[in-house]
Amino acid sequence: MSAAELDEALDRAAELLCRARRVVAFTGAGMSAESGIPTFRDPGGLWEQFRPEELATPEAFERNPDRVWAWYQQRRRVIEAAQPNAGHRALAAMEELFEEFTVVTQNIDRLHQRAGSRTVLELHGTILSNHCHRCGRPYAEEPLPEQTAPICPACGGRVRPSVVWFGELLPEEVFARAEQAIERCDVLLSIGTSGEVYPAAGLVWRAKACGAAVVEVNPNWTELSSLADVHLHGSAAQVLPELLKRVERCRRAVERG
Numbered sequence: 001m002s003a004a005e006l007d008e009a010l011d012r013a014a015e016l017l018c019r020a021r022r023v024v025a026f027t028g029a030g031m032s033a034e035s036g037i038p039t040f041r042d043p044g045g046l047w048e049q050f051r052p053e054e055l056a057t058p059e060a061f062e063r064n065p066d067r068v069w070a071w072y073q074q075r076r077r078v079i080e081a082a083q084p085n086a087g088h089r090a091l092a093a094m095e096e097l098f099e100e101f102t103v104v105t106q107n108i109d110r111l112h113q114r115a116g117s118r119t120v121l122e123l124h125g126t127i128l129s130n131h132c133h134r135c136g137r138p139y140a141e142e143p144l145p146e147q148t149a150p151i152c153p154a155c156g157g158r159v160r161p162s163v164v165w166f167g168e169l170l171p172e173e174v175f176a177r178a179e180q181a182i183e184r185c186d187v188l189l190s191i192g193t194s195g196e197v198y199p200a201a202g203l204v205w206r207a208k209a210c211g212a213a214v215v216e217v218n219p220n221w222t223e224l225s226s227l228a229d230v231h232l233h234g235s236a237a238q239v240l241p242e243l244l245k246r247v248e249r250c251r252r253a254v255e256r257g
């Protein structure tokens, strides 16, 4: 996408947002790429070194809890050292411009909350909490071991990160709230997601079916690109601050009348 095409697309996206009252930002791993957190399916991404089934499933954990635990500890260290990027901050600032602004994220890094977003629905849980895989009791002992999954003091089961693995159900209440926000939104921003993981990606299809305008922010084409009314081919940290500026400008012009 040339600079002129991106400029024109940004104006179209800003126009849609300027008129919107309710917005959902649906985000994936690309949202945190510029915070130094590897995505899953990009070159050099997490799934290039490991197959998801080997690590991000309950079976993998039951088979070899320490191996799965150690992999998450390694990712937790990267995430704890990461900072929200300009894209996270732009989304946090956008909340002020709308009656309703909901972040529905597939990410587990909590960078949206650290950037100041107040309504964040975490579809796939968070790596920053842990609980017992057998009895579900939250586990908050510090410091966490690096190589071995801790033992639950209540039942002797193994402790795991509080993320949703493949083959596991998404948190029901969170998903229901996400569906409600999706069904009523005027604009859905799909940011930094390949749209390959369900039922999360199904929310974008649902938004479209309910009449939302879809704006995709992604340097690449994805499974969701066919749904987008506007494509912003660029990175989250570059595109979102520019989009925010244009929406603010449009709103000021509308207020001046």
Ligand code: BV8
Binding pocket: 027, 028, 029, 030, 031, 033, 034, 039, 040, 041, 042, 045, 056, 106, 107, 108, 124, 163, 164, 165, 166, 167, 168, 169, 170, 191, 192, 193, 194, 195, 196, 197, 198, 199, 217, 218, 219, 220, 222, 234, 235, 236, 237
């Ligand atoms: C479920 C947490 C019901 C863990 C994640 C067979 C058996 C069982 C289930 C299935 C099956 N076949 C299919 C399924 C369903 C399965 C699924 O969808 N599989 C896929 C792979 C086909 N889903 C599930 O299992 C879900 N549960 O279905 O329960 C059920 C229950 C029992 C039995 C049957 C069904 C649970 C899915 C949740 C898995 N957990 N994460 C962890 O993180 O370790 S998923 C993981 O992928 C992350 O959450 C991640 O966010 C998510 C989606 O990926 P993306 O975020 O899109 O990241 P990706 O790397 O793919 O793409 C990055 C994008 O960013 C790219 O487009 C790139 O171009 C772009 N980008 C790069 N840089 C930038 C950028 N964009 C902007 N700016 C940049 N700078």
Ligand code: ZN
Binding pocket: 132, 133, 134, 135, 136, 137, 152, 153, 154, 155, 156, 157
């Ligand atoms: Zn337990």
